[in-house]
Amino acid sequence: MSQKFDELINRKNTGSEKWDHCDKIFGGENLLPLWVADMDFRVPREVINALTEKSEHGIFGYTSYMDSAYESVINWFSRRHRWSINKEWILYSPGVVPALNLIVQTFTDPSDSVIIQRPVYHPFMKIVENNERRILNNPLCKNSAGNYEMDFPGLEIQASKSSARMMILCSPHNPVGRVWTENELKEVIRICRDNNIILVSDDIHCDLVFDSYKHIPLQTIAGDFSNNIITCTAPSKTFNLAGVQISNIIIPDEIKRIKFRSALLKAGMFETNSFAPVAMEAAYNYGNEWLDDLIKYIYKNYQFLKEFVHNELRAAEVAQLQGTYLAWVDFRRYGLSVKELDELFIKKAHVAPSPGYLFGPEGAGFMRFNLACPGSILEEGMKRIAATFGNLHL
Secondary structure, X not given: OHHHHHOOOOOOOOOOHHHHOHHHHHXXXXXXXXXXXXXXXXXXXXXXXXXXXXXXXXXXXXEOOOHHHHHHHHHHHHHHHOOOOOHHHEEEEOOHHHHHHHHHHHHOOOOOEEEEOOOOOOHHHHHHHHOOOEEEEOOOEEOOOOOEEOOHHHHHHHHOOOOEEEEEEEOOOOOOOXXXXXXXXXXXXXXXXXXXXXXXXXXXXXXXXXXOOOOOOHHHOOHHHHHHEEEEEOOHHHHOOHHHOOEEEEOOOHHHHHHHHHHHHHOOOOOEOOOHHHHHHHHHHHOHHHHHHHHHHHHHHHHHHHHHHHHHOOOOEEOOOOEOOEEEEEOHXXXXXXXXXXXXXXXXXXXXXXXXXXXXXXXXXXXXXXXOOOHHHHHHHHHHHHHHHOOOOO
């Protein structure tokens, strides 16, 4: 299991945003990238074979989904999540972020507000603001055990505001790593139902959940409210296919589906590239074993990170990771400003995780680490950090 994920693959000079552009983005030199959410692992062999066969066919004309593409999505979510999806519910988008932009444009007006839960995946904020809608923030809170929870009384208040039209839920949550329980999700559904809020769920990390936790698609527990739910799914995080640009937006309600399809057509987002459905089909049809091994490997990296931080960075704290491959680490006890913390990581340690403030003001003093890399890369990064922070006087 570990050997295929331990392999060091040189990604430099491949156009990789993560590796080729890291120094420029962060303003450092020779940085070890532990930031953007893509993996340093090869995709399943079956995906490579399918793409090779498609390439050798040699014709890359206009492409749309075959029945087999729809079937791969339907079968995957039935097997992995016990979610029965009808073919007609599935609409293609080149990515979840483009889809979220179109969803906001289609189902809200410029005077409307959208609820998000910071700290959260930073494009959520840009999606709302760039489309001239207003953010209603329902910040996550920590319980006595230091784990993140939703503030349901606060969510009630935000949802009851006259301008509130939509909520974008991150499930599992990026960056704090929570996999929401059925009771938590049912309470979100109740609040949205009571206030006639369209509930949009970004489930892009839904397959990356550790043992003892279970991702629950909202539409499996929503009853008659499922017609007010839009779910964004993709194989991109699961199988490291972000560059292939494919996602599937699940909309059970026919009226909403017609409106969203019209928005896709107006935006010119109605045809996939030739390789995207091929990669998706192979991944969903043959990627079960690869994914199971991947989850075990990421959990091993998470265990290493927790132990290392506990032993070598005693003032830092790793949030409990239930899903995703993104670890959320609290450095606030070091008493550093955001600028000072960035300076230590970039100029001294030469390591580039994602700064927590990108996910909202609630993330100031945190760093998000990408664990989807060979263990040796993570270990090297943590040793650099420890050598830098070991010189600090608390």
